[in-house]
Amino acid sequence: MTQIHAVSALKVVLWLSALAPGGWLVRGLYSGALGANPVETLTHVTGMTTLVLLLVTLAVSPLRMLSGWNPMIRLRRPLGLFAFFYACLHFLIWFVFYNLVNLQYMLEDVAERPYITVGFSAFVILIPMAVTSTKGWIRRLGKRWSTLHRGIYFAAMLGVVHYYWLVKADTRLPLLLGMCLLVLLGLRAPALARKRSVSRPSS
Amino acid sequence: MIIRRPPDIRSSEITPKNVYVNRRKFIKNAAFGMAGVATVPAVLNTLESEEPQEIPARFRSMRSELNEPLNSYSDITTYNNFYEFGTQKDDPHRNSGDFRPAPWTVRIGGEVNKPGDYQLEDLLSPQRMEDRVYRLRCVEAWSMVIPWRGFPLADLIRRVEPTGNAKFVEFKTIVRPEEMPGQRAPILQWPYVEGLRMDEAMNPLTLMVTGLYGMDLPNQNGAPLRLIVPWKYGFKGVKSIVSIDFVENMPLNTWKQMQSNEYGFYANVNPEVSHPRWSQAREIRLPGLFKSHPTEMFNGYGDQVAHMYAGMDLSRWY
Numbered sequence: 001m002t003q004i005h006a007v008s009a010l011k012v013v014l015w016l017s018a019l020a021p022g023g024w025l026v027r028g029l030y031s032g033a034l035g036a037n038p039v040e041t042l043t044h045v046t047g048m049t050t051l052v053l054l055l056v057t058l059a060v061s062p063l064r065m066l067s068g069w070n071p072m073i074r075l076r077r078p079l080g081l082f083a084f085f086y087a088c089l090h091f092l093i094w095f096v097f098y099n100l101v102n103l104q105y106m107l108e109d110v111a112e113r114p115y116i117t118v119g120f121s122a123f124v125i126l127i128p129m130a131v132t133s134t135k136g137w138i139r140r141l142g143k144r145w146s147t148l149h150r151g152i153y154f155a156a157m158l159g160v161v162h163y164y165w166l167v168k169a170d171t172r173l174p175l176l177l178g179m180c181l182l183v184l185l186g187l188r189a190p191a192l193a194r195k196r197s198v199s200r201p202s203s
Numbered sequence: 204m205i206i207r208r209p210p211d212i213r214s215s216e217i218t219p220k221n222v223y224v225n226r227r228k229f230i231k232n233a234a235f236g237m238a239g240v241a242t243v244p245a246v247l248n249t250l251e252s253e254e255p256q257e258i259p260a261r262f263r264s265m266r267s268e269l270n271e272p273l274n275s276y277s278d279i280t281t282y283n284n285f286y287e288f289g290t291q292k293d294d295p296h297r298n299s300g301d302f303r304p305a306p307w308t309v310r311i312g313g314e315v316n317k318p319g320d321y322q323l324e325d326l327l328s329p330q331r332m333e334d335r336v337y338r339l340r341c342v343e344a345w346s347m348v349i350p351w352r353g354f355p356l357a358d359l360i361r362r363v364e365p366t367g368n369a370k371f372v373e374f375k376t377i378v379r380p381e382e383m384p385g386q387r388a389p390i391l392q393w394p395y396v397e398g399l400r401m402d403e404a405m406n407p408l409t410l411m412v413t414g415l416y417g418m419d420l421p422n423q424n425g426a427p428l429r430l431i432v433p434w435k436y437g438f439k440g441v442k443s444i445v446s447i448d449f450v451e452n453m454p455l456n457t458w459k460q461m462q463s464n465e466y467g468f469y470a471n472v473n474p475e476v477s478h479p480r481w482s483q484a485r486e487i488r489l490p491g492l493f494k495s496h497p498t499e500m501f502n503g504y505g506d507q508v509a510h511m512y513a514g515m516d517l518s519r520w521y
């Protein structure tokens with residue numbers, strides 16, 4: 001019972017913190033705090049929030065293993081969906097303000113600019129994951145659901161590469177995010193190895 | 204190009220702040236009409252509170268030769284690429300408070316008859332300052348319209364008498380990590396270096412800038428002395444200049460040295476030559492929101508500069 005309370009409390013914290021960047025942007029639109037190039041600020045903040053939320057989503061499973069506190073897993077879906085929410089905003093801002101809602105401009109960008117190619121791919125990978133995040137889809141897809149949702153590894157990697165490739169000179173922040181991602185993937189290695197050794201005799 | 208000599212400012216000419224601010228309502232309304240977003244907030248009112256009170260009245264009606272309105276003082280002074288103070292656009296505004304632009308000495312050397320360490324005042328005193336409204340097109344595909352104050356670089360060059368061996372001019376930004384926090388990390392190779400071919404340096408459009416909106420340059424805009432070359436991408440406009448050398452060989456400018464497949468020596472604004480990571484065909488004319496403003500060859504200054512590049516393959520010499 002208290003565990004359920006604890007998860008609910010954490011969910012409130014999650015919602016508030018995940019909505020905070022969006023709230024800050026909306027407030028900034030009205031107060032002028034987004035600077036002389038508000039669209040650039042919107043793009044950067046939504047992109048960064050997407051990446052951070054993807055990493056936090058990826059942190060849930062290792063944290064659960066390390067802490068042994070299983071109810072934590074219930075934070076994973078809302079975190080992932082918030083990441084997708086910001087990815088959608090990021091995509092829409094780019095499509096509307098930079099590509100002027102012109103499909104041809106958009107496709108040219110995707111085809112000709114590698115950093116956009118990888119960023120757009122990451123977004124595309126997230127779409128079926130978001131769509132199949134409901135209980136019904138989890139049931140229907142069975143084992144294939146987990147396979148599909150491993151896409152988050154690729155999306156996160158492509159997202160970090162997208163960021164790394166777009167900065168002009170200061171690569172410190174993208175490298176930091178890349179290191180976080182490597183640590184999160186590294187934490188999974190023991191569990192993965194265990195799974196293999198357990199499953200081998202039975203197969 | 205618009206050249207206007209500043210008259211002496213009478214107090215009656217000082218624009219009350221509310222009048223000045225209202226000027227922008229027109230732009231704002233026009234932009235929103237275009238965007239069809241009636242309810243959008245005051246995004247264009249960025250940091251209005253920073254608008255200085257003393258903007259001389261002559262700027263109220265000042266426009267570019269293409270009848271473009273000026274960007275606000277606050278936009279020009281809070282949105283800067285000046286990596287010496289940090290890589291975020293508002294870093295220079297926030298982190299340049301400790302920088303001391305005076306006293307200032309400029310070392311002039313290389314192939315000249317009158318080399319030496321010049322006090323800034325001595326460099327400036329023979330010059331008549333002019334207001335010039337130029338478009339500034341950043342390589343990142345945004346642009347502003349800015350009323351600079353300065354004098355033609357050509358005047359200064361004539362005074363120091365370059366020799367026949369001088370083919371290029373090389374400029375360097377000061378290195379002062381104790382006052383410029385961005386220089387404490389090796390993000391670029393300090394000092395920042397830029398250069399011009401001699402004919403580009405002598406072009407009447409090329410400006411040594413000491414101010415904007417009729418006032419001294421703020422630190423974040425390159426105080427006390429910077430270069431402005433309006434037909435080239437903004438990164439050619441080296442800031443806080445401490446040395447000017449006349450040299451025989453093409454200088455290796457900082458961004459070219461950093462990534463030569465993306466940034467060249469010439470850096471002429473050219474809608475047909477993409478930056479490898481983005482198209483240069485369109486730009487965001489700040490404070491607008493859409494990347495819908497068509498970029499013009501040589502940033503619209505072709506009449507005055509295109510002849511210098513006749514016969515050059517500009518996709519090779521980007």
